[in-house]
Amino acid sequence: MGAILLVGSSGQLGLELQKQLKDKNFEYITLDLPKFDITELDLVIEKITNEKLDIIINCAAYTDVDGCENNKETAFKVNALGAKNLAIAAEKIGAKLVHVSTDYIFNGQGEKPYKEYEHSSPQTVYGKSKLLGEKYVEQFSSKFFIFRTAWLYGDGNNFVRTMLRLAEENEELNVVNDQIGSPTSTVDLAKTIIDLMETEHYGLYHATCEGQCSWYDFAKKIFEIKNIDIKVSPVSSDEFKRAAERPKYSVLDNYMLKLIDKNNFRYWEESLEEYLEME
Numbered sequence: 097m098g099a100i101l102l103v104g105s106s107g108q109l110g111l112e113l114q115k116q117l118k119d120k121n122f123e124y125i126t127l128d129l130p131k132f133d134i135t136e137l138d139l140v141i142e143k144i145t146n147e148k149l150d151i152i153i154n155c156a157a158y159t160d161v162d163g164c165e166n167n168k169e170t171a172f173k174v175n176a177l178g179a180k181n182l183a184i185a186a187e188k189i190g191a192k193l194v195h196v197s198t199d200y201i202f203n204g205q206g207e208k209p210y211k212e213y214e215h216s217s218p219q220t221v222y223g224k225s226k227l228l229g230e231k232y233v234e235q236f237s238s239k240f241f242i243f244r245t246a247w248l249y250g251d252g253n254n255f256v257r258t259m260l261r262l263a264e265e266n267e268e269l270n271v272v273n274d275q276i277g278s279p280t281s282t283v284d285l286a287k288t289i290i291d292l293m294e295t296e297h298y299g300l301y302h303a304t305c306e307g308q309c310s311w312y313d314f315a316k317k318i319f320e321i322k323n324i325d326i327k328v329s330p331v332s333s334d335e336f337k338r339a340a341e342r343p344k345y346s347v348l349d350n351y352m353l354k355l356i357d358k359n360n361f362r363y364w365e366e367s368l369e370e371y372l373e374m375e
């Protein structure tokens with residue numbers, strides 16, 4: 097087997113994938129900013145066709161949801177064109193492409209977990225740019241995996257670390273209670289990516305931890321596990337106005353993973369406990 101290329105390897109998911117690939121003795125290389133910018137087609141093709149690769153894993157994205165509203169061009173360049181460039185290059189060398197997408201491709205007004213076949217209708221620049229990225233991957237590469245995940249935390253800036261920091265600086269916190277999702281550990285997501293990437297189970301997958309909660313429930317659980325005594329009050333999203341509107345309901349059903357008997361995601365509380373042992 098040729099090598100694996102990890103793009104965006106210093107982001108949250110990229111770092112966890114590096115760890116797990118190393119542990120499993122996979123041969124991999126990384127290409128990252130500033131030398132490797134996925135928005136530059138010629139560069140992407142040149143670098144990728146110079147390597148003997150079987151699998152390209154794209155963890156690179158412009159993930160600042162509010163930033164995307166104010167930098168629409170960058171959002172579409174990175175999240176849509178970047179994905180397209182990697183798909184074109186992967187196809188040129190016959191490599192598989194693993195791509196990561198998001199719950200933001202839905203409108204967030206659902207009432208039951210979204211399945212892969214349900215209608216996408218993104219409401220934000222981030223969601224729209226990520227949906228176009230998915231479409232390009234489907235269009236330009238023939239051996240692709242797309243994993244839609246949500247509420248991701250790992251080694252990097254994320255909600256868990258923000259809560260722990262805020263708890264050190266404040267005596268009480270207000271946390272929104274009217275947005276529902278599934279906190280997902282990069283550990284679980286990376287395991288699923290590695291499990292599937294060597295197979296021919298190509299296609300689109302929802303890939304989040306099991307169970308659901310609000311950001312308020314998530315915060316309470318973090319403090320309970322860490323034995324942090326702090327007053328947390330539930331508030332509505334109206335009290336936390338952001339540039340990008342947040343989906344009210346973001347729960348994904350890992351339906352296609354279940355159908356191929358590959359849904360090994362744990363309940364979010366269990367993955368969180370493991371994560372917090374290290375924090």
Ligand SMILES: NC(=O)c1ccc[n+]([C@@H]2O[C@H](COP(=O)([O-])OP(=O)(O)OC[C@H]3O[C@@H](n4cnc5c(N)ncnc54)[C@H](OP(=O)(O)O)[C@@H]3O)[C@@H](O)[C@H]2O)c1
Pocket residue numbers: 103104105106107108109110128129132133134135154155156157158159174178196197198199226244245246247248249252
């Ligand atoms: N975080 C979440 O809650 C969440 C939820 C749902 C889906 N996702 C998706 O999951 C994937 C991984 O997310 P993450 O949280 O690991 O992201 P992250 O920590 O923000 O990492 C993204 C990486 O992409 C790199 N990058 C940005 N623009 C690039 C470009 N033009 N060329 C090459 N690399 C570039 C970034 O580099 P710099 O740091 O140098 O900019 C960073 O290393 C993304 O596809 C994201 O859309 C994330």
